Amino acid sequence: MIRCVDIVKEFHTSSGVRRVLNGVNCTVQRGEKWGILGHNGAGKSTLLRIIGGVDLPTSGQVERDMSVSWPLAFSGAFQGSLSGLDNLRFIARIYDRDYGEMRRFVDDFAELGHHLREPVKTYSSGMRARLAFALSIAIEFECYLIDEVIMVGDARFSERCRRELFEKRQDRSLVIVSHSMDFIRDTCDHSMVLRDGKMTICASVQEGVDMYNNF
């Protein structure tokens, strides 16, 4: 279970303090698949980073009793000047995984070939997404935090993610932030809508989609 209790997040900008999240409460149970809907700048990615422990909330707390992935998005989690392989090695070490096993899975899943030996900063965003997914799936988290933007594009890769994450690992929890109604409808079984710093938990995915469309 992951529980967010009264999450408040403020950013210091040139025009003063801006409160992005204003007392967000939500709970994700084991195996649940949540879609978070909201307009650009509503604070979806910020919330995802707070759940993942990358950013700390200004006040409030996050309780986790399952292993939670880092937020899978275009940026973050990799050192650009290191090769994909060195990043893999580092991640295998800190998550206490077998390097060989992880390497085989990543080779197979991400199909980066010789690019794996090149610095991550030379990767296209699609390649980065593939590496991030491959690594996080190999670690076998109990909950995955996904920024939907990284799933658009390459149909072959989307299909593979679907198979590995949504079919083979149905018992895992997912928290996905997205603009795409279709994607949320296909993959999630719960939804919540973020607006003006407040979270509304919806009874069904469809209700969340309707609510989002009516803004």
Add this chain to the structure above:
Amino acid sequence: MRQQSQWSNTLLSHFKLQYKVIHALILREIHTRYGRDNLGFLWVVGEPILFCAGVAILWTAIRPAREHGLAMTAIVVTGYVPLTMWRHCMGRAVKAYESNGSLLFHRQVTPFDIITARTFLEVIGTLMAGVLVMGSAIGLGYMKPPQDYGLLLLGLVYQSFFSFATALLTASVSEMSDLFEKIVTVISYLSLPFSGAFIMVAWLPLRYQWILMLSPMANNVEMIRGGQFGMGASVRYDLFYDTWMTALLLGLGIILTAGVRKHLEITG
């Protein structure tokens, strides 16, 4: 593949995890800084060697062979090794968290681990460089072997802890204040006279000696020189003061480091 089992909550498992993280960080640091050509660690030692040996050769060449009755080369080496250690630890710590934001995407990596790994690498690198420079100087006859290895070692251990405390403080404060980040090089220059690297307490008039002895590093350098010269030099250090001061700075550094995450805006 196995299920995630690393969040089991015994204290021992936390220490094991932290050890693994710091170990991984050290290896990663070697790779990022100097590339993958296995020259990494060589350069960790090579850089301080070039620095210490360069200065030692220069000073030996242009300055009188003895100062206050002590051999010049030995003075330079015993002063520059601790100075290099301290300055490198400090320099490496400036904005260390923001430039390593991608590490903090992984919850088991803490700011404390990042600084521990960096400091460890700098301290080991400088010590190995020190051993090599000293060994060559002794081999070439410019320097005598240390008279009291115990005292020398004690000074180096104290200096390592002082450098660690400085790194923790610098890393945290440079994230909290932009002004500090800008003036940190100025501070490190202006503090040179208080480092004790170029001066010994006994060279000062008696009534001003207390000023130099306020600096933990000056005390450490005195110990190192005491170990090098033995009875040949008159050294002054206050082990009691040095211990408490270093512990205080270390404690302050740890407290600031524990709270620094809320000041960070990580961009990955």
